[in-house]
Amino acid sequence: MHRWPVRVYYEDTDLAGIVYYANYLRFIERARTEWIREVGIDQTRLKEVEGAVFAVRRVEADYLSPARFDDALTVTTAPLRLTPARIELDQQVLRSDRVLFAARVTLACLGPDMRPRRLPAGLAAALSELMRN
Template identity: 50%
Template structure:
């Protein structure tokens, strides 16, 4: 199963040529992961306050395949590829009208933001992440 969210490409997302600036794709991926977490019933501000955990990107690999352009409607899908005690690996894709524009693998660590150290995810979060196991469609 994967989580999907749709975004419109705005002028602020593009360079002078009307093509999405490469770093802005990472913002789309982050927003999609945040919305997936929210859809599973977890808000980051509440997790920080109640569980004293945050998620931080540890590493990522991105293949930029084709450019998105001003006014495009793109769909970002997020699926969990690996799930550990304190980290999760997402496979994320950005697609426009069935055409893949970007394929990324993002390793995210569960951390105690005060100490800056990795900590185990609460069991309920891990269990919900299991529902996203699979491949983006």
């Protein structure tokens, strides 16, 4: 499981002083990018060489408890399922051990024509190995 720290800034909050709901999506997007980088995938190279990019196809989100200005949070990312053209992830935003936000995210692999395509073989192999461990 990948862990990525994030601090809540004033700009992340709404009039009530809690994290604006859409900003949780920004937090988990950044954590996914760092997870992909840690797995060893260079997304710029993936696009240039393989012609492949990722797009969010689906997000199921549960807002469980609010985060507030200056909170130190952790975003976790764990792969759940891999298909030939999709990656399904479990992501959570936590303050200490308390889950504030939980999401199941489905990423689709797209080709240069923005149509679904199979994950490049090397990427699929790396992700499969990661899921076995």
